[in-house]
Amino acid sequence: MNTTGNESENNNAVEGAGDGPGEQHRTPLRKRIRWDWLFLALSATALIVLSMIFEGKGRIAGRVVWEYAKEMVFILPSVMVLMGLFAVWVNRETVVKYLGEGSGIKGFVLAALLGTLPTGPMYVAFPLAAVLLKKGARVANITIFLSAWACIKLPLELVEFQFMGWKFALLRLGLTVALVLPMGIMVEVLYNRGGRAQLQADASGLEAGD
Amino acid sequence: MSMTAIVINAFVAVCLLVSLVKSREKTRYALIVAWNALKRMAPSVLAIIAVIGLIIGFVPPRWIASVIGGESGILGVLAAAALGSVLFIPAIVAFPLAKSLVDMGAGTMAIAAFITTLTMIGFVFLPLEIKELGARFALLRNGFSFLVAIIIALLMGLILA
Secondary structure (H helix, E strand, C coil): CCCHHHHHHHHHHHCHHHCHHHHHCCHHHHHHHHHHHHHHHHHHHHHHHHHHHCHHHHHHHHHHHHHHHHHHHHHHHHHHHHHHHHHHHCCHHHHHHHHCHHHHHHHHHHHHHHHHCCCCCHHHHHHHHHHHHHCCCCHHHHHHHHHHHHHCCHHHHHHHHHHHCHHHHHHHHHHHHHHHHHHHHHHHHHHHHHCHHHHHHHHHHHHHHC | CCHHHHHHHHHHHHHHHHHHHHCHHHHHHHHHHHHHHHHHHHHHHHHHHHHHHHHHHHCCHHHHHHHHHHCCHHHHHHHHHHHHHHCCCCHHHHHHHHHHHHHCCCCHHHHHHHHHHHHHCCHHHHHHHHHHHCHHHHHHHHHHHHHHHHHHHHHHHHHHC
């Protein structure tokens, strides 16, 4: 039940189809939308201005932007479709059973395995994590999922192995795997502690909303 | 198209077909959810790409090397970890850089801290993570990741010394 704290924050995030009329009277969301446009405007301006001043470096930056934009165009839409299908087809009970409060060690392992699947960059993991959290996965498992997604990847390990040697790569991987679980639990404990009053407020708001 | 992209797209296409066969209405709803998520994330993702371009294009590797290789001890580890959190460098560039730093005599601890925060923490992604998962979760997760990276670095320094 401890995940309800995020639900009201993510109402618009996950239940995208139904939030049309809700958007109008939610000023916090509007504020956030302006922030990301501002962030985009600032970074794009900086990129363009710097590229005009330092032409050689600008060409490198341009190539990098092009490569990542291509990756985004090829991966992001299909991951969003996957997220949408997940939101529609997988019911809450299933997520709670496999990744929720009572899922125990199996839940940790499943979360880690989901994270290590060969997938795209970090930013595609956030909406997936949000949908899991909304459907009742526990915070520790979401943390493990995101950590695995970020740093336990086979291609990454192979490059590390090649350049840093097996001792360095294996030790770092082993320590990461060993420490991600206690980290997930710590994040969960602190997440739940401070937010209890907030959680209850959100939960009642949800009942009224649903 | 990269191998990853092909695998993901093929997998999603199959899922979409199965869903379409089972229920047109639910599939339509799933696509609406997907489209709204895409619209919501687009500005942040474009900004992330611009920042990645800025970092890779305009932060000179020599400067990174001077931070990681320069300081030693716990201060060096902290500096390396902070740098790894803020920067975004693809693995194929980061590991050769790390290797050359080791060859130049940089400490194992600093290198381990740099690589761990580089992969684990994305300062660039923070606005998007806050937007999708809430500030509380995002800050806790990134804070603990930083702590864990320091612990990993210290342990590696002790074991590999």
